[in-house]
Amino acid sequence: MTSRSFLVTGASTGIGRSCVDGLVRSGAHVWATVRTSEDEDALRRDYPEAVTVLRMDVTDDASVRAAGERVLATGPLHGLVNNAGVALPGPLEHIPIEVFRRQIEVNLIGQLTVTQAMLPALRQSREQGQNARIVMVGSIAGRIAGPMLGPYHASKHGLLGLADSLRAELAPSGIPVVLIEPGAIATPIWNRGAAAGDEVFAQFPAAGRERYAAQIADVRATATRAAAHGLPPERVAQVIVTALTGRHPRPRYLVGRDAQAAAMVARLPFRLRYRLTAAKR
């Protein structure tokens, strides 16, 4: 392969799909990971030449390992976009632990599993005197936290720590690690999250449903607004393409005015900050 090569996880929809498009337009070859044959067919149809589709569930070690071996065998990898993610809402008092565990497995452990599997191919690029970069798609939800999205906040706060450690560890190898922190982006994650929330909510004891009904209604309204009025995913993809291909990538990129505003709130004294976010009720 002569062009630069990048791997994007969670390429079926939303930010991942837009990243594939942005990278292909920049002239790159893209490894795009999906979970279903329908999504595999759609990507093959839309990008018959520039995209190689891989089937991968980030929580399935064997599928991640196999993808890493295939990418390494084909040549160097110039950048990895750890994008795959889910948002599983619910009050921490009642959220089934297996749901919480799944949130962390997908959004945090999955990112590390994929990173470990792709590092040999990224190092190959460095050995050939070329760039190798790792982009983590975090969220402004990794800097602030509010009610009903505790599992998601925990995963994105964790990703921030993971990215900072990884950045320090890979600095001597010349592999920058970039954390992207978007605000609300109009993608299917919001409706998928609401559907997952409904399923979990139905399992709660009646008292729990009553206790948290108002907060759940609030978060649902926020999700509806974000799905309708969030920034288009192409805006995040542009930032990711810059982080992968620009000369001097920044360690972090906030995307969106809401993310900028929330980042300012995160710097306020704790008491004031909590009054504005988690403790508002």
Ligand SMILES: NC(=O)c1ccc[n+]([C@@H]2O[C@H](COP(=O)([O-])OP(=O)(O)OC[C@H]3O[C@@H](n4cnc5c(N)ncnc54)[C@H](OP(=O)(O)O)[C@@H]3O)[C@@H](O)[C@H]2O)c1
């Ligand atoms: N939308 C926002 O407002 C927003 C804001 C900040 C950060 N983010 C982050 O952006 C990333 C992408 O989300 P999005 O908004 O673009 O949502 P999305 O359209 O729902 O895309 C999520 C992608 O992740 C994939 N995925 C989910 N579970 C997976 C698993 N176990 N293994 C492999 N792939 C898996 C999905 O594949 P399937 O189609 O097979 O489920 C899909 O391709 C996430 O990390 C999210 O936290 C989103």
